[in-house]
Amino acid sequence: MKIPPLVSPGPALSVDEVRRYSRHLIIPDLAMAGQQRLMNxxxxxxxxxxxxxxxxxxxxxxxxxxxxxxxxxxxxxxxxxxxxxxxxxxxxxxxxxxxxxxxxxxxxxxxxxxxxxxxxxxxxxxxxxxxxxxx
CATH class of the missing domain: 3.40.50.720 (NAD(P)-binding Rossmann-like Domain)
Known part of the structure; x- marks a missing residue:
């Protein structure tokens, strides 16, 4: 059973945020949507x-x-x-x-x-x- 995320993804990341969180973004289970959830x-x-x-x-x-x-x-x-x-x-x-x-x-x-x-x-x-x- 998959548990739904607690937080919805927030807005798109800026160029600076993509640079900052680049290591998170390459983790398949986190990726862009996961980072947007963290930021939200x-x-x-x-x-x-x-x-x-x-x-x-x-x-x-x-x-x-x-x-x-x-x-x-x-x-x-x-x-x-x-x-x-x-x-x-x-x-x-x-x-x-x-x-x-x-x-x-x-x-x-x-x-x-x-x-x-x-x-x-x-x-x-x-x-x-x-x-x-x-x-």
Whole structure:
């Protein structure tokens, strides 16, 4: 049984996007339609810490069109050895903002939405409803 895609393909890729994602485009199971789906996808990452950091970096590099970040904490020096999206100059900064800035450097085509709050029963459904996939 084949599962239908969660996201419809978005608009055609620009010449620059074709160059950027050229390695994806040659993968038969991904190809142009798959990349267009990635670029049309909205993925929420809960946390920009030890697990969220590399996930956010790979989502951005892959070309996910919209990435949401739920994170209420600030960068501390003790985070730097495992939270690889943050650097020395980010100490004291919001983790959500720090991650957003790094994502912009990895891939300027990605739209990043920050939710600088603690996820709880009062806001989880409203936030989750804005995304196709939650990580």
């Amino acid at each position: 996808a909205k993925v929420l990452c809960v946390g920009a810490g030890g697990l969220g950091s590399p996930a956010l970096m790979y989502l951005a590099a892959a070309g996910v069109g919209t990435i949401g970040i739920v994170e209420f904490d600030t960068v501390d020096e003790s985070n730097l050895q495992r939270q690889i999206i943050h650097g020395q100059s980010d100490i004291g900064k919001s983790k959500a903002l720090s991650a957003k800035e790094k994502i912009a450097e990895i891939n300027p085509y990605v739209n990043v939405i920050t939710h600088e709050l603690r996820l709880d029963v009062s806001n989880v459904m409203e936030i989750f409803s804005q995304y196709d996939i939650i990580v």
